[in-house]
Amino acid sequence: MVSSGAAAVASDTGAPADNFPSKLEIRNLTIRYGHTVALRGVNLAVREHEIFGIIGPANAGKTSLLKAINRMDVFTSGMKVDGEIRFNGRDTSRLSNVYALRSRIGVVFPLPVGLPMTVYDNVALSPRLRGIKSKADLDVIVQRCLTRAALWDEVKDRLHALGSLLSGGQQQRLTIARALSQEPDLLMLDEFSIAVDPVTTMRIEDVLKELRQEVTILLVTNLVQQARRLADRTAFFLNGECVEVGVTEDLFTGEVKDQRTRDYVEGRFG
């Protein structure tokens, strides 16, 4: 529903059009680690129910952006965030309850983290943190999230085996299932397919396309083709700068404002 409409407002980059309420608005965001500037004056807006891609080479500041959105900066010593991040219209730096914010944002980092508890407990953890205790309710959530993450068939007979003993690719899908169990408003994926085989990657990509109906997705990826396959709009980051934001197809068909974007997308870089 968004993908067709997105083309109509291709021109805008910052503030979204009225008919597309923005889920996430980032204004003049600068992130520093001590004297290193990881992100410099970034502006962008992510609309509700779109898949927003972020591409860019290493050191571009992509992961730092995700950490700032999730307010994980408080756990990273030396990380300083300036500027404004609005999530559902609320300035996240002024929230008194960052736990509520984090619980509405699911994050999947590049390397899978299967927590050292059973597969079932991994997925039931977030619902339990929210206070859901009934076994029947938890069973439903666990099955639904594992199915969505394309893992249910592989683990349905070993739900009570340790999650950290699954294979790398399975653990990554477990991480995705765990993020989904938060019933998030926003799902942020950071190069999720690094540890996953191509077939599984495709299955997860299909899942993401379906999920767009319910959640907004921020997809950081090193694979530009993955952005092309999935993202409605894409931002190109380079050395801490947001070079360009545009409708994904435009970026890939050469309708770019900045030559560097074209070079990166076409693989002629550095």
Added chain:
Amino acid sequence: MATANPTMFQASDLNQHNERVQRRYQLLFGLMTLLLITPVLLILGTLVVKGGGAISWEFLLTAPTDGMRTGGVFPALLGTIWLVTVALLLSVPIGVFAAIYLSEYAGDNWFTRMINLAIINLAGVPSIVHALFGLGAFVLFFRFGTSILAASLTLAVMTMPVVIVATRESLQAVPQAFREACWNMGATRWQTIRRVVLPNSITGILTGVILEVSRTAGETAPIMFTGAVFFTPFLPQSVFDQTMALSLHLFVAATQVPGMAEEIPFGVALVLIALVLTMNSVSIAFRMWLRGKKKW
């Protein structure tokens, strides 16, 4: 590279040299390990040979008689168990909670660094200094008198730093990525500690702590001025009583009593070592039991 090189898997001179060097180091490390266990075996052997004859149910379960020249060690054995148990009950909760605070909550600033420095230094304070502190603080200032309570408090203060260090090491063995995954979902620090950190460090904490504290069974100086006596005809009824203790009893039997049969002090030492080994075995068995229940 289609045809296999026939010499590909033959050992070159360099390979053989590396292999020889590697064997030499392995031998060196092995010898050092042997060197390490030799004194342990010698001590245990001497004790068993010289003191084994003294050991009997009667020795373990009766009080000393005839100025300690005959009879058993029961009051001292019981006293040591009292002292160590009360010290454990006092130092473990405080030490473990403090370590959780320092490792999971406190930021890295000059204040916590100073606390950590203090803990390390406290662990290096000689036990006789702790003894004098215990005498001044618990026996005299708090008016506990010479009692199990005062002696155990002294032992607790003495072991607190090692309890904290052992606990912190177990906590820090839990990968940071686990905590971050949990925080990312909106868990508070306490929820993360309860659901992820503690379940995966509790075995290490408990066994480390028991190993450290059981060593205090052998301490003599800290209890000598604060709660242990050479001889008392009474068994302790509460923590406010004085008590005999194995370590002090050994010191007395070995040096203070003329005409003592040689096998008595060796027997006392054997009982003391057996007590410590028993406590350690219990903690190791406990660890294996927990591991079996929850594999990681």
